Amino acid sequence: MAINGTTTVIRNGTLIDAAGNPPVPNEAVVIEGNRIRSVGGLPPDVNLEDGEVNVIDATGRWIMPGLIDAHCHLSFGNPPMVGVPTAKGTTSPEFSTLRAARNLGRILSSGVTSVASPGGTWFIDIALRDAVSSGLIQGPRINCAGRFISTYGSILDNEPSWAGSPEHVLSKLCNSVDEMITEVRRECKHGVNFIKLADSQFGETQTISKRELEAVVGEAHRRNTPVTIHSRGSGSTRDAAQAGMDWILHADLATEADLDAVAEAGCRIVPTCTSLRRALELGVASGRSETELDLVRHHIEAQGFVMERSRELGIKVLCGTDTGNAPSMPYGELHANEPEILVKEGRYTPMEAIQSITKENAFVVGLENQVGTIEEGRLADIILLDADPITDISVLKAGRHVTMVIKDGVVVDRDNLSPNNEPLAFNQVGF
Numbered sequence: 381m382a383i384n385g386t387t388t389v390i391r392n393g394t395l396i397d398a399a400g401n402p403p404v405p406n407e408a409v410v411i412e413g414n415r416i417r418s419v420g421g422l423p424p425d426v427n428l429e430d431g432e433v434n435v436i437d438a439t440g441r442w443i444m445p446g447l448i449d450a451h452c453h454l455s456f457g458n459p460p461m462v463g464v465p466t467a468k469g470t471t472s473p474e475f476s477t478l479r480a481a482r483n484l485g486r487i488l489s490s491g492v493t494s495v496a497s498p499g500g501t502w503f504i505d506i507a508l509r510d511a512v513s514s515g516l517i518q519g520p521r522i523n524c525a526g527r528f529i530s531t532y533g534s535i536l537d538n539e540p541s542w543a544g545s546p547e548h549v550l551s552k553l554c555n556s557v558d559e560m561i562t563e564v565r566r567e568c569k570h571g572v573n574f575i576k577l578a579d580s581q582f583g584e585t586q587t588i589s590k591r592e593l594e595a596v597v598g599e600a601h602r603r604n605t606p607v608t609i610h611s612r613g614s615g616s617t618r619d620a621a622q623a624g625m626d627w628i629l630h631a632d633l634a635t636e637a638d639l640d641a642v643a644e645a646g647c648r649i650v651p652t653c654t655s656l657r658r659a660l661e662l663g664v665a666s667g668r669s670e671t672e673l674d675l676v677r678h679h680i681e682a683q684g685f686v687m688e689r690s691r692e693l694g695i696k697v698l699c700g701t702d703t704g705n706a707p708s709m710p711y712g713e714l715h716a717n718e719p720e721i722l723v724k725e726g727r728y729t730p731m732e733a734i735q736s737i738t739k740e741n742a743f744v745v746g747l748e749n750q751v752g753t754i755e756e757g758r759l760a761d762i763i764l765l766d767a768d769p770i771t772d773i774s775v776l777k778a779g780r781h782v783t784m785v786i787k788d789g790v791v792v793d794r795d796n797l798s799p800n801n802e803p804l805a806f807n808q809v810g811f
């Protein structure tokens with residue numbers, strides 16, 4: 381195993397650098413410590429025979445950047461477990477933190493070396509992030525928000541109004557600009573990487589006004605903190621883009637005019653197609669009614685337009701799955717489903733879809749130009765596959781064809797990291 385301060389060389393195989401070059405036969409990817417030193421010819425000062433160099437033979441393999449899930453919730457309290465009290469997924473920050481820490485191994489083992497977590501309970505995600513970055517536990521790099529900022533009627537405002545938003549609830553009710561700004565300041569104080577706003581569940585109404593969106597973006601940006609929003613609706617998507625949102629989650633019902641506004645603002649979109657398709661696949665077993673499944677079908681159709689039109693307009697479309705938002709969205713299984721959907725339903729090329737889940741996704745984990753490509757100077761997050769993702773993009777899914785994961789220059793010990801699957805119950809509604 382390589383450790384920081386040592387040299388690792390990946391020989392042979394086919395290199396997909398995700399930087400914009402076509403796949404090429406690989407001679408040598410040289411890793412020094414946690415960064416990529418060089419790609420291409422073997423530097424003359426690297427002696428493969430001196431016993432100091434860790435040599436990985438990738439003959440018959442495809443070498444590409446570690447995958448990034450731009451939309452993965454870590455602390456919603458999933459999977460539910462026998463004997464553990466739950467209310468809306470979780471009642472105990474202590475237990476939830478331990479469970480989430482264990483789930484991280486499954487994510488990393490599947491080839492996902494970074495995730496953006498747009499919302500969680502308490503400040504669990506921040507603790508997970510810090511535990512990973514300090515080497516206390518193993519997991520993907522984490523960039524995270526705190527609790528959603530919501531208003532009455534926003535997604536996950538599930539409690540009756542007299543109950544407010546108890547600490548274990550995912551959203552923090554803020555029904556005025558002042559309350560929103562206070563919450564932005566509180567979350568920034570606790571070290572969030574970005575702010576998450578929550579509009580209505582299916583875009584059936586707009587629950588946050590443009591004035592409020594602008595106020596949150598203004599406060600957060602003044603504190604060097606990006607902002608994203610759960611927005612499926614037309615008006616909320618347009619207003620969010622014009623208010624300066626850094627990226628929008630979903631945007632299902634965006635019209636051509638809304639997408640023009642998104643393009644003009646330079647805002648990115650994370651359509652998050654995987655969760656709706658998963659719901660349809662499971663049907664009523666996912667906990668959704670037939671009426672709601674009809675709605676899901678309608679949104680899936682709408683997402684097809686959003687993907688295609690966004691590509692034409694040059695909007696950056698990123699790959700996120702909503703893994704962990706419900707028991708039906710298990711860790712380690714679905715993080716790489718999105719590229720296949722981009723190819724099949726959005727007319728992206730396989731290479732474009734690969735760049736989306738690597739190079740472009742680096743933006744939402746705050747590591748643009750640091751991870752997501754195999755180039756000189758980048759952090760050494762690399763996976764090896766035993767099948768060609770350009771020929772068949774679906775080979776990225778569920779880590780089934782991943783034969784090695786390197787994160788931060790270190791080969792991940794996958795055998796000792798990925799716990800066995802716990803039984804899953806599909807009795808909770810996701811979104």
Ligand SMILES: [Zn+2]
Pocket residue numbers: 451453498702705
């Ligand atoms: Zn989500």
